[in-house]
Amino acid sequence: MGQSTPLRRTAIVVEDDAIQRDMIALLLEESNFEVIQCEDAETASLALKARHPSLLITDINLTLKMNGIELARLARMIDPTLRVVVISGQPPASPLPDGVTFLSKPVYPVTLLREATH
Known part of the structure; x- marks a missing residue:
């Protein structure tokens, strides 16, 4: 018989710096x-919309039209229970949507994991 593998949570990481x-x-x-x-x-x-993640981590400053705060707002509209963490080297210029956490860069691994698994 095959071994069952534990269900892995899905996270989306949005950052224009590779x-x-x-x-x-x-x-x-x-x-x-x-x-x-x-x-x-x-x-x-x-x-x-396609993958229904449990976590979204996004930088605020992104290329193209939508920034990370707009993405966080959209994500919370799609799934109000989604854990969203916004990161940036600068404080957010506009208010964050309810339930969204802000972390200042540089982000320390322990801090990021604490927020990701909260």
Whole structure:
């Protein structure tokens, strides 16, 4: 008989800096997340609708039209229970949607994991 594998949670990481995106993804993968990496909010919004993740981590400043705060707002509209963490080197210029956590860069791995698994 085959062994059953524990269900892995899915996380979407949105960061236009490939090195930072890879580091966050690796950290989450080591904590048993399946990670979908996106470099812009438009791609992430499609992944949100298709994959129904339990976690979204997004930078505020992204390429293309939508920024991370707009993506966080959209994500919470799609799934009000979704855990959303917004990261940036600068404080957010506009208020964050209810239930969204802000972390300042540089983000420490322990802090990020605490928020991701909260």
